[in-house]
Amino acid sequence: MTVENPRRALGVVFLIVFVDLLGFGILIPVIPLYALSFGATEFVGSLLIASYSAMQFLAAPLLGRLSDSRGRRPVLLLSLTGSVLAWLLFGVAGSLAVLFAARMLAGAMGGNIATAQAYIADITAADDRAKGLGLLGAAFGLGFVFGPALGGFFASESVITAVRGVLPAxxxxxxxxxxxxxxxxxxxxxxxxxxxxxxESRPPDAHETPASTEPRESRVQQLLSALRSPGLGTLVASFFLVSFAFSALESQFIFLTNDQYGYGATENAVLLTYVGVVLAVVQGGLVGPLTDRFGEYRLAVGGAAIQVLTLAAVPFSPQLGAFVPDLGALLPVGPVLPAGVLALLVVMTPLSFGNALTNVSLNTLVSRSATDDEQGGAFGLTQSAGSLARTFGPALAGGLYTGVAFWTPFVVGGALLVPILVLLGRLDREAVTSTAG
Structure with a gap:
């Protein structure tokens, strides 16, 4: 640890990740509708969402290893520069092909999360790493709180009219x-x-070693090798399953609410903002104390168990709304959300809570499994597993949504979380036995 003021550095990384995710969050309610404006189908819109993760899958381990050898700071600056270019290209896209290109460039630059995680690992002690990574997760949550809201603001007709009068034709x-x-x-x-x-969080002598001349394994080969590792393999498999399952919600949520409630970008921005609030509260304030009491393994298992039922319940919010009291009768003044939407929010609360617990806990366990010199590579590997899952997950979810039934992506996603309970439960028991011995 070479940073003179780790607390200040942690605050800077928090700000970087928050603002980076703020820019990303602005476009979340816009991307599906943007694709449809070019004549794309919902399935193609899902592929546009998946293209980001496909490039993130390729870039995350590369950026992680590059940060191990060249330093965290240069990689973070490079990725931010690329993101600026990607969002500019996204704005001037005149075709679906350009839209895909911009989205893919943004995804490649989005691989910097592995570097940010490694930076946190550099400047925090092992016992405090869960809290540090939880703070990083809170930056994600806050980005998703304010990002969609800002997206709705900049997409409003009044703002568009005002800006048109200022910018060149x-x-x-x-x-x-x-x-x-x-x-x-x-x-x-x-x-x-x-x-x-x-x-910079790495000492100069830690990232000035000559590059290895040995041929590197492909991303897929690295994942397969990791899966054969007793401890890391379980974590990588869990990352993949969590990301694959949750991608059903991420990719189909706007389509679902549009079909069931006629909601567009503005209404979905409100719902996504609420989810972001839950994520920020859990990751930034609750994960640390809960980890101290229950440990990372149990939190990861508990978070996955919560998601099994709640993810499967999402598409049935109109039916669940029959059990919600009629707030219109109780509060006759002002607009009231439909009962189905209230039920949806009730379901989304524990779902977001469980997802936050699982993600932060898995990140912490990955950090503990790697040496100080391997933090970037380890995070890049597990993030690649998540990106690979979010590449194929939306495509499968889109196919199920349009080709089978609207509820199938969510139910299948919930079912995919069941094996995590077995995998992490067994790993927890082995860790307890090893510690006792």
Missing amino acids: FVPVSEFSLPSFAAAVITGTNLVVAFLILP
Whole structure:
């Protein structure tokens, strides 16, 4: 640990990740509708969502290893620069092909999360790592709190009209391009802040070693090798299953609410903001104390168990709404959410809670499984597993949603979480036995 003021450095990384995710979150309610505006089907829209994760899968281990050899700071600055370019290209996209290209570039730059996680591991002691990674997770949650809300703001007709009167005529201004440009400006500001005040977390002699001349394994080969490792293999498999299952919700949620309630970008932004609040509260404030009491293994298992039922219940919110009291009769003044939407929020609360527990706990366990010199590579490997799952998950979910039934992606996703209970439960028992011995 070479950073003179670890607490300050942790705050800087928190700010970087928060602002980075803020720019990303702005486009979450916009992307599906953006794809449809070019004549894409819901399935193609799901592929657009998946393209981000496909590139993240390829880039995360590369950026993680690069940060191990060249330092965390240069990699974070490089990724932020690429993100600015991606969001600008996203805003001027005149075709579906350009939209895919911008999305893929953004995904490649999104692989920097492994570097941010490794940075946290560099500046925190092992016993405090869960809290540090939980704070990083809170940055994710806060980005998803304010990002969609800002996306809805910049897509509003009044803001679009005002901006059209200021920008030159050759700049495309629409409900899709303006949020993209806003994301570029926010990420650009983040780049300047990081350049000015982010210190390097690795000592110079730790990242000046000559590059290895041995041929590197492919991402798939690395994942297969990791799966054969008794401890790390379980964590990688769990990462894959959690990400694969949750991608059903991420990729189909807007389509589902649009079909069931006629909700568009604005309404979905409100729902996603609520989910972000839950994630931020859990990851930023509750994970640390819960870890101290129950340990990472039990939190990961408990989080997965919660998600099994709640994820499967999401598409049945209209039916569950029959059990929700009629708030319109109790509060006759002002707009009241439909009973089905209230039921959806009730389901989404424990679902988000469980997902936050599982993600932070798995990240902490991965950090504990690697040496100080392998933190970036280890995080890059597990994040690649998650990105690979989110690449194929949306495609499968989109096919199930349109080709079988609207509820199948969510029910299948819940079922995929069941093996995690067995895998992590066994690993926990082995860890307890090893400690006792």
